[in-house]
Amino acid sequence: MKRLLDILGQGFAYFLFALGIGYFASQPTYHPFGEDQALVKLAISHPGQRIHPCTERAIDHQRNIPKTARKLMDCPRERHPVTVQLKINGKTVFEAVSEPSGLSNDGRSLFYERFPVPAGSHEVLVQLYEAETATGAQYKFAQKIELKPGEIAVVGFDPTTKSIYFK
Amino acid sequence: MLKNIQRPLQAVLLKFEGWFDRPFGPEWNPLRHLGALSFYFFWIVAVSGIYVYIFFETSVTGAFQSVESMTHDQWYAGGIMRSFHRYASDAMVVTTFIHMGREFIMDRYRGVRWFTWVSGVPIIWLLYASGIGGYWLVWDELAQYLMIASSEWLDWLGIFGEPLANNFLTPASFSDRMFSLLLFLHIAIPLFLLIACFVHVVKISRPRINPPRGLAIGTLLMLLALSLVKPAISHGPANLDKVVTTVDLDWYYALAYPLFDMWGAGALWLIAITLSVFVCWLPWMPSLKIKEAAEVDNLNCNGCSRCYADCPFGAVTMQPRTDGRPYPSIASVDPDICTSCGICVGACPTATPFRSADMLVTGIDLPHFRLTELRADTDASLAKLPKILPPGTPRIIIYGCDFGIDVEQIKDANVVVTRLPCIGMLPPSFIDYILMRDKADGVLLTGCREGDCYHRFGINWTEQRLTGERDPYLRERVPRERVWTCWGAVTDGAKLSDEIAAFTEHLRQLPHVSGKTGQEAAE
Numbered sequence: 001m002k003r004l005l006d007i008l009g010q011g012f013a014y015f016l017f018a019l020g021i022g023y024f025a026s027q028p029t030y031h032p033f034g035e036d037q038a039l040v041k042l043a044i045s046h047p048g049q050r051i052h053p054c055t056e057r058a059i060d061h062q063r064n065i066p067k068t069a070r071k072l073m074d075c076p077r078e079r080h081p082v083t084v085q086l087k088i089n090g091k092t093v094f095e096a097v098s099e100p101s102g103l104s105n106d107g108r109s110l111f112y113e114r115f116p117v118p119a120g121s122h123e124v125l126v127q128l129y130e131a132e133t134a135t136g137a138q139y140k141f142a143q144k145i146e147l148k149p150g151e152i153a154v155v156g157f158d159p160t161t162k163s164i165y166f167k
Numbered sequence: 168m169l170k171n172i173q174r175p176l177q178a179v180l181l182k183f184e185g186w187f188d189r190p191f192g193p194e195w196n197p198l199r200h201l202g203a204l205s206f207y208f209f210w211i212v213a214v215s216g217i218y219v220y221i222f223f224e225t226s227v228t229g230a231f232q233s234v235e236s237m238t239h240d241q242w243y244a245g246g247i248m249r250s251f252h253r254y255a256s257d258a259m260v261v262t263t264f265i266h267m268g269r270e271f272i273m274d275r276y277r278g279v280r281w282f283t284w285v286s287g288v289p290i291i292w293l294l295y296a297s298g299i300g301g302y303w304l305v306w307d308e309l310a311q312y313l314m315i316a317s318s319e320w321l322d323w324l325g326i327f328g329e330p331l332a333n334n335f336l337t338p339a340s341f342s343d344r345m346f347s348l349l350l351f352l353h354i355a356i357p358l359f360l361l362i363a364c365f366v367h368v369v370k371i372s373r374p375r376i377n378p379p380r381g382l383a384i385g386t387l388l389m390l391l392a393l394s395l396v397k398p399a400i401s402h403g404p405a406n407l408d409k410v411v412t413t414v415d416l417d418w419y420y421a422l423a424y425p426l427f428d429m430w431g432a433g434a435l436w437l438i439a440i441t442l443s444v445f446v447c448w449l450p451w452m453p454s455l456k457i458k459e460a461a462e463v464d465n466l467n468c469n470g471c472s473r474c475y476a477d478c479p480f481g482a483v484t485m486q487p488r489t490d491g492r493p494y495p496s497i498a499s500v501d502p503d504i505c506t507s508c509g510i511c512v513g514a515c516p517t518a519t520p521f522r523s524a525d526m527l528v529t530g531i532d533l534p535h536f537r538l539t540e541l542r543a544d545t546d547a548s549l550a551k552l553p554k555i556l557p558p559g560t561p562r563i564i565i566y567g568c569d570f571g572i573d574v575e576q577i578k579d580a581n582v583v584v585t586r587l588p589c590i591g592m593l594p595p596s597f598i599d600y601i602l603m604r605d606k607a608d609g610v611l612l613t614g615c616r617e618g619d620c621y622h623r624f625g626i627n628w629t630e631q632r633l634t635g636e637r638d639p640y641l642r643e644r645v646p647r648e649r650v651w652t653c654w655g656a657v658t659d660g661a662k663l664s665d666e667i668a669a670f671t672e673h674l675r676q677l678p679h680v681s682g683k684t685g686q687e688a689a690e
Contacts, residue, residue, distance in 0.1 A: 009190025013197070014389040021257050022397045026415035032312060032428055033412045043336050045329055101328060112322060112330045150409045154336050167337070 038119045038147035040088065042126075044111040044157045044164075048080035048100055049131040080131035082109035086155070087125040088117060097132065119149040126155055126164050139164050169274075169453065176272040181656045184616070193617035193654075195382045201266035203378040206364065207386065208259035213357070215251040216301075218244075223304070225350050226343045230306040231404045238400060250394030253417070256298050258390070260419040263287075263294060271449070275621070278455035279370075279480055279504045285447050286367045292443070293360040298420040300353040306346075309414045311335070311405035314349075316424050323432035338407045370504065372481040373624070458588075459534040460502035461509070467517050468530035470494040473638050474511035477591070479623035480504050483511055483531075498531055508622035509533050509592030513629075516639050519596040520545070536588060545597060548583040549606045556581055561608035561674035563667065564601060566593050570621035571614045572655045572663045582667060583607075590614035591625030595632045595641035602649055609649045609674045613663060617654040626654055648677060 033039070054075040062070050079100040086094040093115055101107035123144050127137035139157070141164035147153055158165050180198075187196045197204060222245055224233035237245030267287060270276045276284035303314045318331035334345050368374035378386070402414065416424065427435045460482070461474075475483045475498060482505040485496040498511075511531045512518050518529040520542040527539040545564070552562045565584045567574030574584040587593060590612055598610045612629060620626045631637035633650060641650070651673075653666040 006190045006192075010195075010385060013187065013190065014385055017258070017261075018389050018393040021254050021261065021419075022393050024418040025253060025257050025399070026417060030414050030416045030425055031412060032414065032425070033410050035412050037410075039410045041336060043330070043333055045333065101325075107328070110330055112319070112332050114319075150412060152408055152410050156336070 033116065033150075036119055036149050037116045038149060038151045038153065040086075040115040040117055040122075040124070040147075041152060041154045042084070042086055042094060042111055042113045042115070043154055044082075044084055044128065045108045046082055046128065046130075046157045046159075047106075047108045048082045050076065051078045051080055052076040077104045077106035079106055079109075082111075083129040083132060084111050085125075085127045085129075085137075086113075086115070087123075088115065089123050090125075117147065119147050119151070121146050124155070124166065126166075128157065128164060141166060173272055173274055177656075178658055180269065180272050181616075181658045184619075184656075185659075188616075191382070193619075195379050195385075196618065197378075197382060197386075198265070198269065199618045200375065200378045200382060201262045201269060202368075203375045204262045204382070204386065205259050205266060206376045207378050207383055208255045208262065209357075209361065209364065211255040211387070211390065212252055212259065215248040215255065216357075218248040219252055225347055227306065227341055227346050230304060230346065231401065234305050234307075234401055238398065242398065246398050247391070247394045250397075250399040251390055252301070253399040254390055254393050256301065257417065257419040258386075260294065260298070263291065267291075273621070274455075277450045278457050279482075279506055281450035282370050283367060284450055286363065288443050288447050290360065290363045290367055293356055293363055295420060297353065297357040297360050298417075300349065300356060302417065302420070303349050304353055305401050306405045308402035308405055308411045309416070310402075311407065312411040312414050313421060313424065316427055320427055320432045320435060323436060335407055341407060370481065372479055457505075458507040458536075460505035460507060461500045461511050461531050462534055463498045463500060463531050464528055465490055465492075465497065467528055468494075468497050469517075470496040470498065471516055471530075471638075472496070472498070473514040473516065474498050474531050477510050477514040477624065477628050477637075479508065479510060479625075480506055482506070500531070506622060507533055507535065508589040508625065509536065509587060510589055510622060510625055510628060512538055513589075513592045513594050513632075514639065515594070518594040518639075520594075520600040521596060533588070533592075538594075541585070541587065541592070541597070542600075544585045545601070546606075548585045549601070551583050552607070553580055559675050561671055562606075563609045563611055563670060563674070564607045565611045565613060565663075565667075566590060566597075567613045568615065568621075568625065571616070571657065572653070572659050573657055574613060574663070576660055577663070577667065579667060579671075581671065589620070589622040589625040591620070591622060591628045593629065595639055595645075598650055599642050599645050602645055608677075609651065609670055611667065611670055612650070612652045614652075614654055616656045616659070619656070646677075649674065 054073045057072060057074050081097045081099045083097045084094070085092060094113055096111065098109035098111055099105065100109055121144060124142070126141040128139040130138045141155070143166055145153060145166065153166060155164065155166050157163070184196060184198045187198055191197065193199070219237065222233060222237045222241070224230055234249070238249055239246070270284065299313055299317060303310045303317075315332060315335050318335060321327070322330040322332055333340065335341055368376060377383070423435060423439075426438070470485065470488060472485050475485050482501045484499050484501070486499045488494055488497045490497070512529060512533060515530045518538050520527070527537070527542060529538050532538055548564060556562065560581045563582045565574050565577060565582060567584055567586050568590045569586060569588055571590070574586060577584055593612065601607050601610055614626050614629070615621050617626060628637060630652065632639060633641050633647075633652075635641065651666065651670050653663050655662045
């Protein structure tokens with residue numbers, strides 16, 4: 001009788017453990033995003049302008065360098081930080097300055113942000129400044145977009161066409 | 168302060184464990200095998216993972232379909248294996264955290280145990296990295312949600328040339344190459360987890376990494392039943408053009424993700440790192456005051472290696488002898504990992520109270536509580552027994568330890584008590600000494616609960632010494648019916664009282680040296 005009770009007790013303990021595992025392995029359901037919302041993702045990876053422009057190396061200087069290492073131009077690596085501004089329906093939702101990546105500050109400036117917006121029609125304006133000294137945005141993109149519920153729209157920069165895209 | 172936190176928690180935990188003791192018994196009680204169960208779940212995950220991998224297609228477009236096919240077309244094998252893979256992973260999280268909590272509550276994480284405790288922290292990180300990485304591979308909506316959130320969380324560190332999240336902007340940006348990398352991570356990280364698990368137990372002598380067979384079978388049957396009743400299934404296929412609005416999260420692994428959504432990556436990193444540092448710091452908050460380490464007496468150590476075999480923390484090693492005595496080796500104690508439990512003293516063949524010398528010197532001894540003090544304490548306790556007891560009332564001496572039942576609370580007139588750091592410190596010759604010299608009628612040994620000795624093996628070794636399975640044995644001439652054991656936790660005082668009453672009655676029925684039972688002698 002005691003053995004039977006022990007087995008039943010063990011079974012009950014296993015049942016409770018399985019119940020806990022089974023339930024919390026998938027419940028309760030989580031809603032990370034509203035059903036009537038859409039998402040705008042800003043994902044720009046773009047190098048800023050060089051801080052110092054390239055200059056031609058003097059011929060005398062070239063003579064002191066082995067032939068295989070000779071370069072006609074001297075291009076300091078450092079780049080300006082890049083500024084990106086995003087306006088949705090006339091309201092600035094994002095404006096940030098990103099330092100160049102890399103130990104020598106010569107890499108791309110990186111931007112990645114998400115903006116949940118209600119589904120529907122929106123005016124989007126993106127402006128990109130390659131240097132903080134620039135008077136105006138080097139790249140600009142403005143478009144009226146129509147987003148369905150749950151749709152993801154990506155704002156990026158295409159280096160081949162050198163333009164901001166939206167898809 | 169720390170004791171004020173631990174004691175009430177201990178009371179709750181011990182109560183809970185007591186409930187488990189009833190059906191499972193001390194040997195199978197799952198709460199005493201949490202570390203071993205975690206290992207066991209790891210192996211189930213590994214084996215089921217190998218099976219699932221055979222049918223898994225490593226590509227963005229093929230992964231989801233291959234998992235679906237495995238789950239539905241091959242539910243009796245692939246489906247069950249997939250469920251095993253998921254539920255055993257979840258169970259591993261549960262047992263790991265309870266294991267950690269239990270070690271904290273029972274104060275088994277400080278002192279020499281600090282390394283084991285601290286090495287558990289990377290295990291938790293690797294466990295989570297392994298588990299979450301597995302969810303990515305299904306490439307369903309849950310995978311999409313977890314993948315993007317994970318990459319955004321990692322991107323916050325700014326250590327990647329391009330944001331990882333850029334790989335998941337559109338369906339076209341997620342390549343098979345990236346998918347192969349994810350699969351590689353899901354194989355490599357669990358291997359690191361396994362290495363971390365072995366590092367975790369490397370400083371423990373005889374670590375329990377396998378649960379008892381009965382518990383292992385029961386656990387496997389439980390997983391099988393769960394896999395049949397509620398098989399693991401996928402969400403809809405991932406679509407990077409659409410945002411995921413609803414997910415059935417695995418809360419054991421993904422609890423942090425809603426927090427990430429609410430508070431952002433920076434806050435979550437702060438929480439994760441602060442918690443990790445805090446947990447690593449706990450063993451020194453405050454640190455455990457350990458008494459002086461055991462000392463070896465060169466003249467009395469004959470290199471028998473019993474202390475080496477019995478030390479629960481591997482603090483005793485055998486070294487080549489250099490003092491010219493005719494024994495090949497000598498015991499050596501590493502004071503940094505000695506807990507001063509005295510189990511080595513209990514194992515030493517020179518530790519006998521029969522010696523006539525006033526000052527007992529043993530091969531290995533505790534500087535703060537020498538064997539000679541144990542004999543003096545024993546004699547002093549026995550001297551407290553009333554000269555005249557009610558007729559037939561047996562005289563009993565109880566040996567208790569510092570971590571088990573509180574023997575000081577015993578107030579019976581016919582009972583005296585002596586405390587030791589661990590019951591494993593008691594050489595069996597002390598029982599011989601007491602009974603054969605008629606200093607008492609019975610000896611009752613108590614300690615922690617069975618299978619839960621604070622010093623790991625004090626109870627095991629004591630029982631094996633009593634039954635003659637382990638050196639030093641209790642001599643055959645000692646009447647076994649006059650030696651009882653009662654294993655229990657600090658909260659089991661009532662159990663000891665019941666046991667004393669039963670032992671008293673039992674001894675009353677035994678024949679005395681005169682040949683009459685205590686009862687008969689009384690009459």
